[in-house]
Amino acid sequence: MAREQRIIRIHGKVQGVGYRFFATRVARRLGLKGSIENSRDGYVEAIVEGEKGVIDEWIEELKEGPRYAEVTSIDQESKDFTGRLGDFDVKF
Secondary structure, eight states: OOEEEEEEEEEEEOSSSSHHHHHHHHHHHHTOEEEEEEOTTSOEEEEEEEEHHHHHHHHHHHHHOSTTOEEEEEEEEEEOOOSOOOBOEEOO
């Protein structure tokens, strides 16, 4: 199956609700590599690498998010797979 890298921006009520830790837990469970961080503009941004179908599965879970999150939209940008990203983690 095809592997790729994606830049993902999650918009809505996604800061201060445990969203990055939720996303990290799911990404690790799925075996994805990358990182996630809050942006100054109020959204959450992730860079992720893995199998295309597994990334799609992760994004489906991101749409739900943790209990108090309210995701309004998710933007995605596909890039070439590099194999250089480490274990998925939160960046501060």
